[in-house]
Amino acid sequence: MKAVEVENLCRSFGGTKALDGLTFSVKEGEIFGLVGPDGSGKTTCLRILCGLMEPTGGRAMVLGSDVVSDPEAIKNHVGYMAQPARLYEDLTVEENIEFYADLYEVPKDRYRDRMKRLMEFSGLSPFKDRLFRNLSGGMKQKVGLSCTLIHTPRILFLDEPTNGVDPVSRRDFWKILYELRRENVTIVVASTYLDEADRCHRVAFFDKGKIRMVEEPLELRKLLTDRLFNITVADRRKAMTILRALPEVSDHYVFGAGIHLLLKDKADPASVASALDMEGLKGFRMEPVHPSLEDVYLSILKKG
Ligand SMILES: Nc1ncnc2c1ncn2[C@@H]1O[C@H](COP(=O)(O)OP(=O)(O)O)[C@@H](O)[C@H]1O
Ligand SMILES: [Mg+2]
Structure with missing residues (x-):
């Protein structure tokens, strides 16, 4: 029962x-x-x-x-x-x-x-x-x-x-x-x-x-594993603007002191990093992070 x-x-x-x-x-x-x-x-x-x-x-x-x-x-x-x-x-x-x-x-x-x-x-x-x-x-x-x-x-x-x-x-x-x-x-x-x-x-x-x-x-x-990255950068606003235009990016939002970046399924993180570089973003670090439940929650809500 x-x-x-x-x-x-x-x-x-x-x-x-x-x-x-x-x-x-x-x-x-x-x-x-x-x-x-x-x-x-x-x-x-x-x-x-x-x-x-x-x-x-x-x-x-x-x-x-x-x-x-x-x-x-x-x-x-x-x-x-x-x-x-x-x-x-x-x-x-x-x-x-x-x-x-x-x-x-x-x-x-x-x-x-x-x-x-x-x-x-x-x-x-x-x-x-x-x-x-x-x-x-x-x-x-x-x-x-x-x-x-x-x-x-x-x-x-x-x-x-x-x-x-x-x-x-x-x-x-x-x-x-x-x-x-x-x-x-x-x-x-x-x-x-x-x-x-x-x-x-x-x-x-x-x-x-x-x-x-x-x-x-x-x-x-697990829904977000391998797709979630954290970006640390001084000019966060510029980073956000660039990210908004990238086709590989499914979502991005300010998270703690950095930006959380959710990539679309099978998108290549290396190509996102080089795009940021080419757009002139200086001194940033992009690394995979373990998804928190807050990340999962935000992604579920946004998906509608
Ligand atoms: N007795 C009630 N009369 C009118 N509207 C209500 C009443 N109880 C809840 N609601 C409405 O129903 C919705 C859900 O409320 P509720 O169940 O209290 O949500 P939660 O507990 O998640 O905050 C809200 O829009 C709330 O305003
Ligand atoms: Mg309640």
Whole structure:
């Protein structure tokens, strides 16, 4: 059985097509990323999968049950962390988690054990009596995750869980997600961060309510291997102008301190270098680079 199966899923708000025919599936135990810019439909997709919103077309199955016709079947197996995590500012860490335990009717004896494990697991034990509003951003997200996990869900839907969280806490948060895989929890996580996309087993790239591609990060990188080059040069503007006119060049853009240059399939890099030379570009260096996910993402979006 697939953990998630979505077929031609659509959702409109008035004239806006928030989701315009999504088709994808998520395997059990997989960490699956929904990656795309603001407004591309990630939250809408997650809300439909959790049964919080109805689609206007298509079909979505979670753990084998239709989310529209049979939402009760999955309710106790699904954990959803909205963005931002919706928790009570005036309750302590422990009280917030207890609130969720009651919401999901977790039996008291099971709750104690689970709570203790989650606290240790997320490093929250020393802060359990602290008011939520006095926590750092990273800690707040960990409390949100603990609340989402208190009823031991089989599938987790996380909406930009590390948005605004510092890099160290983000790494901690991901460690927890990887730990969850040992419990065979399936995780569907929305993100705008490409470094997070890199941590997923597979990624669906969202763009304007559509999915452009579903792939493993490693495979995505291969799409650009041997075609991506970095140019370092003092006169970057002149280099850009020359590149724009070269037929071998599929794309070029400023990247860090240099220019990233994507060549068309089978184009010869040596002929591009000599063209730059002939056009009078002085003192440049052109070398192959390992594609980052950002390069892949830009190239997918530009291809349309
Ligand atoms: N409740 C709503 N009413 C009207 N438009 C909405 C609503 N929710 C989302 N949208 C629109 O749907 C599109 C997708 O939004 P959303 O799913 O929140 O994207 P993301 O989570 O990727 O930022 C956006 O254009 C947004 O303005
Ligand atoms: Mg969103």
